[in-house]
Amino acid sequence: MSESEKRPFVLGLTGSIGMGKSATAAMFSARGVPVHDSDAAVHALYGPGGAAAQAIGQAFPGTLTPEGRVDRPALREAVLGDAEKLRRLEAIVHPLVGAEARAFLARHAGAPLVVLDIPLLFETGGQARCDAVLVVTAPPEVQRARVLARPGMTEAALNAILAKQMSDAEKRARADHVIDTSRGFERAEAEVEALIGQLRRPA
Template identity: 55%
Template sequence: MIVLGLTGSIGMGKSTTAAMLAEEGVPVNDADQVVHDLYRSEAVAPVAELFPDVIVGGAVDRQLLSANLAKNPAKFRELEAIVHPLVRTREKAFLDRQRDLGQDLVVLDIPLLFETGAQDRVDRVIVVSCDPEVQRARVLARPGMTEEKFQLILARQVADSEKRAKADYVIDTGHGLDTARAQVRTIVRELREQAKRTNHA
């Protein structure tokens, strides 16, 4: 089974690309969704110890959490020390399940793939990218996004040029959905062929 890592900086079109991969029948483990689920389950108690005022109705309120982190950026590390091991446990369960089902190709959608060293846990990496102007327009169009918040997020991410250099595949999402979808299909076809050859070897 080939494990494909999917990543890209904010506003590059990663979620859209993940949806396209899923449409091609490739199981996708979405790290963001996993974190979302954890913030309503296992992560609540440990996060409450670190940020007691971000728990609302028994769950972590992500907006309160990000406001809190903006004021205390040093606490990012402590939060990551809580969340990352929990995400890894869920990820392992996903991979075991897909292996049991006999899948030839799966995707781990990991926003901070290079930043957290997750490239060591995957066989290939897709980086989604587009021109900085397109990225900026997409991000600033998001509700509640400010220039300051955007810069703070960018500062925590490996530069796009560096991600592209480290990637096995780069999908350019700046030229419309059809072009991106065609790139996704080509990659999936190529990797499925590789998986088939490996299985027959």
């Protein structure tokens, strides 16, 4: 058996905000496919005692709570619209999330298929770790309606998030597989099941 057959097929899962990526990741997880959620990894890194919390507090004063947790709204305000500050934040967080992903892959070395759920997959070069990429999409009007329905979300905040993300059209052009969640999550579930059957490496 070759080296590539001994390791899982690594599927990168990405999509812009409001496209249904998290729901799609949950579909893989519900079918027994190990999923590494980079957002969840960041949440842990930002928590009290998290590997990123103290470094962020030092780099961006006023962004830690008294308990030592990163105050995400305060951090968002601190870096919003400032490319240099955003790069400083990414230099702290991205290597730590990358290390978490490598540990995840090592833990699931015997699995036939694993998913790396990374919102900024293309933007951070994460596709280099993947055998294929799945982009979750939806029309712009559906995306905006979903995101603006979230508590505390504003047009300005949404526009700032979209400005740092690769366009949906470019993501779809670079993807190996695309799922459009605006056609209904039942259809998305069926497409996920078909993709799992197609991509799983033989045991």
